[in-house]
Amino acid sequence: MKRIFVIALLAGIALAALPFLFAEKSPRPYQGWVEADTLFIGAEGTGRLERVDVQEGGTVAAGNPLFKLETSSEEAAVAAARAALARAQAELELAEAAQKRPEEIDVLRASEREANARLELAKQDLDRTRVLAERGTATQASLDAAIATEAANRAALDNVRSQITLAHLPAREQTLRQAKESMAAAKAELASAQAALARRAVAAPAAGSIETLYYRLGEVVPVGRPIVALLPPENVRIRFFVPETEIAALSLGQPVRVTCDACRPSDARISFIAKTAEYTPPEIYSLEERAKLVYRIEAIPADPATLRPGQPVDVAAGARP
Incomplete structure (x- = not known):
C-alpha cells in the first residue's frame, strides 16, 4: 500500500512538471x-568668458545662445576694417570721377571762350587782309601774318578743348583697376573681422541637456578647450x-x-x-x-x-x- 502511494505521488509530480518542461x-x-x-562645445579662440547663458542640468533649444567670450579686440578689428573700407570707397570714387574739380573745369571753359573770341577776331582780320591783298593795298607779309595768327588762335582753342575733355575723364585704367581691387580687399577684411566677432558668441547646434560647464564667468578659456558639454x-x-x-x-x-x-x-x-x-x-x-x-x-x-x-x-x- 505504501509503495503504491509513493508511485502515485511521483506520477503527480511528473504530471505537474510537464507544462514547465515543455514550455x-x-x-x-x-x-x-x-x-x-556628448557634444563638447568651445570657442575657436582664446579669451575671457564674458557671459554664460545656460546652467548645468538645464536644457537648451537649438540656436539658443550658450556663452560669449570678451570681444574688445574683435570689435576694434571690425572698426578698423570699416575705416579701411571707407577709405577704399573714397579712393575708388575719386578714380572714377573726373580728374579736374568743377572749379578747375570752369576756368578751362572760360579759357575756351577767350580762345574762341580770339579765333573769331583772327578770322575777321584774315578776311580783311585777304581782300586788301587782292586789291593791292596790303602786302604779302601782312597776309602771311594774318594767316599765321588765325592758325595759332585755332590751335589754342583746340588745346583748351582737349584739356576740358581730359578733365572729364576718370583716372587711367590701371589706377581704376587698382582702386577696385583695394575696395574688394577692404570688403573681404571687414567680412572676416565681422565673422571673427560673431564667433565669440556660440549658440547651441542642437537641442539637448547641459551636462557640464567647464568654465565660469571671468575665467580665461584656452583655445580648443570645451566650455559646455551638450547632450542631444x-x-x-x-x-x-x-x-x-x-x-x-x-x-x-x-x-x-x-x-x-x-x-x-x-x-x-x-x-x-x-x-x-x-x-x-x-x-x-x-x-x-x-x-x-x-x-x-x-x-x-x-x-x-x-x-x-x-x-x-x-x-x-x-x-x-
Whole structure:
C-alpha cells in the first residue's frame, strides 16, 4: 500500500512538471549600458568668458545662445576694417570721377571762350587782309601774318578743348583697376573681422541637456578647450553585446526591450550591428559562462529621456520587423 502511494505521488509530480518542461523558455536578456555621444562645445579662440547663458542640468533649444567670450579686440578689428573700407570707397570714387574739380573745369571753359573770341577776331582780320591783298593795298607779309595768327588762335582753342575733355575723364585704367581691387580687399577684411566677432558668441547646434560647464564667468578659456558639454536626446544609444551563436537572430530595425534597476521598461530599435566579432569587454559581468567572441550592437531608445549615460541595462530581443 505504501509503495503504491509513493508511485502515485511521483506520477503527480511528473504530471505537474510537464507544462514547465515543455514550455518555451524566455530569451535570456543581454547585458549592456547606456552610451551617449556628448557634444563638447568651445570657442575657436582664446579669451575671457564674458557671459554664460545656460546652467548645468538645464536644457537648451537649438540656436539658443550658450556663452560669449570678451570681444574688445574683435570689435576694434571690425572698426578698423570699416575705416579701411571707407577709405577704399573714397579712393575708388575719386578714380572714377573726373580728374579736374568743377572749379578747375570752369576756368578751362572760360579759357575756351577767350580762345574762341580770339579765333573769331583772327578770322575777321584774315578776311580783311585777304581782300586788301587782292586789291593791292596790303602786302604779302601782312597776309602771311594774318594767316599765321588765325592758325595759332585755332590751335589754342583746340588745346583748351582737349584739356576740358581730359578733365572729364576718370583716372587711367590701371589706377581704376587698382582702386577696385583695394575696395574688394577692404570688403573681404571687414567680412572676416565681422565673422571673427560673431564667433565669440556660440549658440547651441542642437537641442539637448547641459551636462557640464567647464568654465565660469571671468575665467580665461584656452583655445580648443570645451566650455559646455551638450547632450542631444538623439545622441543617446543602448550598447550591448551578443554572443556569436545568437547574432543571426537579430537584424537592423528589430525592436528590443530595455530594462534597468532604476527606470521603467522602454522600447528601442537596433540601429547598428558590428560586422566583425570581438572579445567580451570587461564591463560585461555575468554568473553564467559566456562565449568569448561577441558582436557589438547599438539600439536607439524610443524615450531617451528616461535613460542616463553609463547606466547598466538589460536588453531583451523582440520579434523581427
